[in-house]
Amino acid sequence: MAMKIFTSEQIRKIDEYTIKNEPLASVDLMERAASRLFEWYVSRFGRSERIMIFAGPGNNGGDGLALARMLAKDRYEPEVYYLRLSETTSDDWKINKARLEKETTVPFIIIENADQFPSTEQLTS
Numbered sequence: 001m002a003m004k005i006f007t008s009e010q011i012r013k014i015d016e017y018t019i020k021n022e023p024l025a026s027v028d029l030m031e032r033a034a035s036r037l038f039e040w041y042v043s044r045f046g047r048s049e050r051i052m053i054f055a056g057p058g059n060n061g062g063d064g065l066a067l068a069r070m071l072a073k074d075r076y077e078p079e080v081y082y083l084r085l086s087e088t089t090s091d092d093w094k095i096n097k098a099r100l101e102k103e104t105t106v107p108f109i110i111i112e113n114a115d116q117f118p119s120t121e122q123l124t125s
Contacts, residue, residue, distance in 0.1 A: 015059075027092045030059060034066035041067075042074060051078040052120065057089040065096035072104040079107045081118065 006014065018029055053068050055061035061082070068078040080100070089097070100106055111117060 026059070027062075027095050030062050030092050030096065031066055034063050034070060037063070037067055038070040038074075041071070042076075047076050051076060052081060052118065053078050054081045054083060056083050056085055057093060059090050059092055062090060062093035062096045065093065065100050068106050069096070069100045069104055072106045079109065079118075082108060082110050084110055084112050 015026065015029060051068075051071060053064045055064035065080065068080050071078045097108075100108070109116075109118070
């Protein structure tokens with residue numbers, strides 16, 4: 001089976017269609033996407049792996065925040081690195097950020113410039 005890769009515009013249209021026709025709130029669609037990735041991840045990786053989640057201010061970043069929350073609740077130890085690309089975030093991102101803070105103690109590190117990126121060298125060995 002070949003993997004299909006969609007453009008961001010195609011993904012936006014797919015999301016809009018799903019929200020309109022299921023009906024499903026966009027934050028619930030985000031939860032569903034994060035849940036599927038969570039299931040995939042835990043079926044392949046143990047708790048000893050370092051998990052670094054890089055998230056921006058949009059809905060894809062919100063997916064990452066939801067994933068971090070799910071992993072933490074299952075005793076994984078994710079770290080979230082927030083790339084502050086602007087001062088605004090999506091509404092669904094804000095919901096997932098609040099859930100992450102309320103339900104977990106996941107480290108949330110803000111990155112504002114390239115010098116603040118953590119080393120990922122140990123991840124490749």
